[in-house]
Amino acid sequence: AKLHTLAKAAGKLYFGTATDNPELTTTAYTAILNDGAMFGQLTATNSMKWDATEPEQGVFTFSAGDQIANIAKANGMLLRGHNCVWHNQLPSWVSSGTFTAAQLTSVIQNHCGTLVGHYKGQTYAWDVVNEPFNEDGTFGADVFFNVLGESFVQIALKAARAADPAAKLYINEFNIEFAGPKATAMLNLVKSLKAANVPLDGIGFQSHFIVGEFSGPALQTQLSTFAAQGVEVAITELDVRMTLPSTPALLAQQKTDYNSVITACMNVKACVGVTTWDWTDKFSWVPGTFAGQGAADPWDENFVKKPAFDGIATAF
Numbered sequence: 001a002k003l004h005t006l007a008k009a010a011g012k013l014y015f016g017t018a019t020d021n022p023e024l025t026t027t028a029y030t031a032i033l034n035d036g037a038m039f040g041q042l043t044a045t046n047s048m049k050w051d052a053t054e055p056e057q058g059v060f061t062f063s064a065g066d067q068i069a070n071i072a073k074a075n076g077m078l079l080r081g082h083n084c085v086w087h088n089q090l091p092s093w094v095s096s097g098t099f100t101a102a103q104l105t106s107v108i109q110n111h112c113g114t115l116v117g118h119y120k121g122q123t124y125a126w127d128v129v130n131e132p133f134n135e136d137g138t139f140g141a142d143v144f145f146n147v148l149g150e151s152f153v154q155i156a157l158k159a160a161r162a163a164d165p166a167a168k169l170y171i172n173e174f175n176i177e178f179a180g181p182k183a184t185a186m187l188n189l190v191k192s193l194k195a196a197n198v199p200l201d202g203i204g205f206q207s208h209f210i211v212g213e214f215s216g217p218a219l220q221t222q223l224s225t226f227a228a229q230g231v232e233v234a235i236t237e238l239d240v241r242m243t244l245p246s247t248p249a250l251l252a253q254q255k256t257d258y259n260s261v262i263t264a265c266m267n268v269k270a271c272v273g274v275t276t277w278d279w280t281d282k283f284s285w286v287p288g289t290f291a292g293q294g295a296a297d298p299w300d301e302n303f304v305k306k307p308a309f310d311g312i313a314t315a316f
């Protein structure tokens with residue numbers, strides 16, 4: 001079974017994965033990655049972020065991002081751009097810069113415009129704004145919000161629309177997969193942007209889950225609630241981590257959890273596709289970020305399919 005083929009047959013646009021440049025020298029990895037039937041969509045894990053693309057003001061480097069875009073093109077895969085504006089992996093000239101509102105506006109316009117413009121015609125969608133909210137639903141106190149208030153969101157969206165009118169423009173966030181202050185704040189943001197006619201096409205649900213601590217029905221409710229506002233939705237960074245070592249019982253629960261995520265997307269017409277945050281435990285970000293946790297992806301460290309793979313395949 002090939003996951004993108006199954007997703008398409010089930011009426012979705014894609015099943016895809018994130019990938020990162022250093023991994024591309026591992027031939028056992030690329031042998032599975034370069035299969036458009038398995039993965040119909042790619043996201044660059046790191047190489048389209050601000051620190052990678054505009055490390056110094058006005059100096060743009062696209063070679064690493066292009067490498068990922070070219071793999072997508074060569075294999076007929078859609079590309080999701082990730083991302084234009086985010087408080088992490090932001091070069092210090094931005095994060096520690098002293099800008100007037102007018103100056104930071106043009107910094108955002110130039111960054112988003114140049115980045116999105118570079119990939120014009122190649123990108124299905126862009127995560128224009130990534131992770132704008134704190135858990136309590138207030139905006140993060142980063143340079144963008146501190147200088148511009150929430151207007152930074154529409155500045156970025158409008159610049160992205162102007163640079164590539166065909167790309168779907170997303171706001172991407174985590175912990176909006178269940179009801180709570182963060183999901184409410186995001187819903188209110190969507191309503192206010194729509195009311196002001198700001199270009200916005202989609203909401204990305206990152207979906208970095210923990211084995212056994214995830215509710216498919218709650219996710220489905222959130223997907224439908226956002227879709228009711230006239231946006232599409234997508235699962236953009238799926239993984240389901242566990243405290244190591246993995247056991248057969250944990251892997252079985254993980255299979256159930258992956259199945260529940262796909263089922264939630266299947267049950268919501270506006271859910272266009274699912275992206276895993278890399279597909280193999282070998283290159284997962286989880287062990288490096290969450291101490292003692294891992295085994296979050298559908299393939300193991302030796303590129304062998306885990307029960308989670310069947311959990312995905314049988315839900316499409």
Ligand code: XIL
Pocket residue numbers: 045046130206237285
């Ligand atoms: C992560 C990458 O996977 C890591 O390699 C990097 O060191 C940090 O960023 N939410 C996001 C992604 O939107 O960009 C993050 O990716 C994971 C959390």
